[in-house]
Every structure is written in structure tokens, then in C-alpha cells.
Amino acid sequence: MNSLIKLELARAMRNRKFLFFSVIYPSVLFLLISSTSDTTTKVDGTGLTLPTYMMVSMASFGALTAVLMGNSERIAKERESGWVRQLRLTTLPGRGYVLAKTASAAVVSLPSIVVVFVCAATLKDVRLDAWQWGALTAAIWAGSLVFAALGVAIGYLADGDAVRPITMITYFGLSILGGLWWPTATFPAWLRGIAEWAPTHAYAALGQAIEQSQAPHAKDIAILVAFFALFTGGAAWLYRKDTLKA
């Protein structure tokens, strides 16, 4: 399986468009958004400056892009082309393909997180303790697995032409709803009520809690665990259905 992970990774590294959108684009967005405010104004109800707040949002967004986009479209395409069938004629275990996809997406998501942090620290004067940087990286990286599972589920749910719009709607919907682009504090009350239960909101809240030197809230962790169970369960079910059909 390591050989497949290596090859998937080599391929991802060669795909400039994918690298741009998952590694560079979140940092660019971060710089654009944080340039609209000074470095001292606090985001309502958080005690964090806008750049500090948005740094976590954009790092989460970058990781989300890498794992969701990387998985869904590729899987749908390769299912259609018959590559997945061809792999079933090798010793690769059934889950090996999905695990290799997820592992390689996770390797790409790490630099997208780190690049946002580097931009924030060097250009926007975001200052945190060493443990906070470490904990942030770990939390955002680990949390991205939830969305990797979602990407796999979409890849097995949709075919060919349908997969891109479905991925895009999910991707933008989750990004906006989770407050990755604008703090949810700016949302009207009714939308804030919904956003609180979005997996992306809980995801970004993990990082924000660390920035506030707090332990992540139990509710956010519970939401992420529940969605992880839902997405992996769905992916496993769709995978089995697809295997029987092929």
C-alpha cells in the first residue's frame, strides 16, 4: 500500500492547479481578508484579533480544500475509468485505495496549514506560544480527517459530471457556514444557530480555543466525532455498494 501512497503523492505534487488551490490560495485569502483590518481590533466575543482569528479559519479552509477536493473528484473519476476495478485485481486490500488517497491528501494538507501560519506570523504579527503553534497544527491536521471521509463518501456517491457541482456546493456551503471566510459573529442570529452545528464550525472552533489558551470545547469535539462517524459510515456503505455493483 505504501507504493500506492507514494505514487498518489508524487502525482499530487505534480498537479500545479491542485497545489495552488490547496496550498497557496488559503494564504492569499488570509492576507487579503486580514489586510482589511488593523492588527488590534478584536473579533466579537472571542478576544482574538482578526488576523489571529482568520489564521485558524484559513488554515482550516486550506486543509479542507486539500482533503475534500483531493478525494471526491479523483475517486469518482477513477471509479468511472475502471482503475478502481483494476486495483481490485491486485493484492491491495479493499480499503487500501481509500486509505492511500486519504494519506496523500493529508500530506498535502499539512503544508497548506503551515504556509498560512508562516504568513500570519511573519506578515501579520500573530504571536502565540510554541505549544499553541504545535497544538494548532495537530488539531487542524487531525480534524481534516473528518472532511477526508466526506470526500471519499462523495466520490463513491456521485458519478462523472455530478461530482464537481456536488463537491463545490458542499465545499462552499461548509466553508461559509463554518465561518471560515467571515466570523460567524457577523451572521444573523438564525444562521448563527444553524452554523453552530456545522462540522466546519466545530473544526475552526478547535483552533480558536487553542488560540484562547483553552481546551477545545466538548461540544465541538462531540460534533466532529459524530460527523466523522457519519461520513466514514456513509463512505463504507457506499464503497460496499459500489464494489458489489462493479
Place this chain on the structure above:
Amino acid sequence: MTVMTTQTAPAVGFDQVSKSFGNVKAVDGLTLSLRPGETVALLGPNGAGKSTTLDLLLGLKQPDSGAVRVFGVTAREAIVAGRVGAMLQSGGLMDEVTVAELVGLACALHPKPYKASDVMARAGIAQIASRKVNKLSGGQAQRVRFALATAGDSDLIVLDEPTTGMDVTARQAFWATMREQADQGRTVLFATHYLEEADAIADRVLVLHRGRLLADGTAAEIKAKAGARRISFDLEGEIDERALRELPFLTALDVSGHTVRIQSADADATVHALYGLGLYPRNLEVAGLGLEQAFVAITAAEEAKTK
């Protein structure tokens, strides 16, 4: 004990295997057994159930009823043991990687791998090793698929319509490579709808039609059966059907008006005997039956036998 059974087990065993898609019976009560070392062609027109049969063999599809065994175990177990290499019809390839990388992956995944460079040389793709997989012609892609199927020391090689998209030269080169595999003592099973391919390569030909095994024999036997020819001519005056029916090698007779249509297993002998009757056939035409018609002829013959 277990070793004994796997050694004596057939390379491929189908026991009363059926598979339907909706109302269509793609494979219908198929029973067959391939001995290790045989080169076998699975011959049939499009829609005969060849691909479904191979999918069942490889464990890509599960039968509705019956049992499939590969070297005495399930397909998956045989694959994991490295005993099976397979090439699917237009099976997808991982794109945006090079040919060498893809073949390297296949070798890395095989329990008894060959060196990737040797595999590519044998498949005739060494000179395109650094090319991207998605930039290949149809014939080149087929060769890459073949390389994936022969990445290791497998005992059974399964190929679904392997020469699709190849021109005549590529086809011949391909079959030469294929024969090397067979000469190394492997069991080779390939699906084709070309009788000539089956004739040139296989020791044994299985004819599949509508999911059933129509014929099972040497290529020569099948050719004799499927090699039937159609003779048609006009006769003036009264036609003596009884005399025509006695013609040698005749398998079917149809008289309408002055026109006589005959199917014969040996057209030369039949026509010779026709003149021997003192008849003067006009507008004589002798034509080969297409494979499809040949299958119908075999079916008709088989049905007549069972009546």
C-alpha cells in the same frame, strides 16, 4: 492435504454459475474447468457473456448461484497469493503518472514480482516508459495493461479482449508476447470475438453464446463447426429435395421457388457432389458464415442433437 488439493485443483472451476442483470441472464448455468497450463480462448459474439464470465472468475462480480473457484480457492484468495494476473477490457489506468511508475506500482503490489524494466521490455513498452499514461494511444495503453497483468510470476493470466484498438502488426507482436507467457507453463485464458485469434493461439476454445457454453473443443473442432459455409444457387425445373438432402456435409437446407440455400460443413465436397447429381446449378455462390451466424448454426445443431 491442503497442498494436494490446490495442486490438483483446476486452474479455473465454474460449477453451475449463473448471473443475471435485471431480466437478462448474462451467464446461465455455466460449468467449466480449465486445467493448469492450458491456453484457452473464450470465444463469442458481443453480448455473449464473456466479460461477465471473466468478472465472475476474477471475483469482481458475485454469482447469483453456483460456485467459482480459482486453483481451488476463491478468486480473492488466489489474487492475494499472487497466482492471478489480469487485464480488463478497457480497464482504466491511473492517469498523470508515467508508464514506468505505473508498472513499478504493479510490481510492488505483486507477491512474486518481476523487475519493472523486464516487465516493460517484455510488453514492448520500454521505449515509452517515461511517457504519461494519459498520453498513450489505444494500442499502447493495451500494452501497459498487459504489463500490469504480467508484473509478477502468476500462474493464471486472464485477458479480456486484449487486442482491442491494436492494428494488425501490433496484434501479431502482442500474440507473440502472449505465446511466451503460455510457453512458460502458465494457464492463459483470453476472451475474443475473433475466431482467427482463437485458432492461432489457443489449445482449447470455449464458445459462449447467451451466457451458455455452446461448444468446448480444440480450435480445429470449433473451426469445423463454426467454419460452416453457405451455398446458394438456382435450379430450373422440378427440384428433388430428397436428393439434395442426401448431399454430404449438409447441415441445413432451404428451398424457396427455384432458389436453394444450403449450409455445409465442407462446401467443396458438397458442391462437388451437387454436380455429381447431374444438376446444373446457376448463380452459384459460396460464402462463409459470420461468426454470429456460425454460432446460430452451432446452436441449431446442438438443439437438433438434444431432440
